[in-house]
Amino acid sequence: MNVLVTGGSGRLAGYIRREFADHDLLLVDTVSPPEDRAGVPFLKTDLTCFEECQAAVKECQPEVILALGALPYSTDDPVRRERMAATGRELPPADTTMRVNIMGLYYLLMAAAEAGVKTVIQTSSIVTVVTYGLPIEYLPVDERHPGFAVNSYNYSKIAGELM
Numbered sequence: 001m002n003v004l005v006t007g008g009s010g011r012l013a014g015y016i017r018r019e020f021a022d023h024d025l026l027l028v029d030t031v032s033p034p035e036d037r038a039g040v041p042f043l044k045t046d047l048t049c050f051e052e053c054q055a056a057v058k059e060c061q062p063e064v065i066l067a068l069g070a071l072p073y074s075t076d077d078p079v080r081r082e083r084m085a086a087t088g089r090e091l092p093p094a095d096t097t098m099r100v101n102i103m104g105l106y107y108l109l110m111a112a113a114e115a116g117v118k119t120v121i122q123t124s125s126i127v128t129v130v131t132y133g134l135p136i137e138y139l140p141v142d143e144r145h146p147g148f149a150v151n152s153y154n155y156s157k158i159a160g161e162l163m
Helices: 011-019 050-060 078-086 096-115 152-162
Strands: 002-006 024-029 042-044 064-067 119-122
Touching (some): 011 024, 024 050, 050 096, 096 152
Parallel strands (some): 002 024, 002 064, 064 119
16 A cells, blocks of 8 residues: 655654555655654655645655644744754744645645545644643543644644544
8 A cells, every 4th residue: 555654754654654664655744753753655745835845746646644743832932043043043934833834734735636536644732622721621532522723733633633
């Protein structure tokens, strides 16, 4: 089975590589994967570019897409930006989380639909229903628990689930 894995350089993709070792994987990301994925085909892909999403889907011809690619933090968070600046790191545009996590998923889903891919598995986050410092209304937390959009990362994951 052909499987396209976005976020192919991330931590979760390392587990996917091991669990899907019997399948034909294509890892896509904006950065090259670490050594533990040597030998697995890789295609540098910017999810915020629809044409690159189309090209990755066309090259892989996947039966399944595992949409793991996302930024796991808010690029518009003033505290994070201040810390990054203090360490000399280049600041990404403030809207990067929204572009990658929302538009990147949208473009991937559009490319998948266009190519007739029937299965896309999108990863989300516990932050769609539980945010540090905000109350948990009941346990166990399930998909009916209200979501809290307190920053761009929370919102992007909630929007991704709705897509």
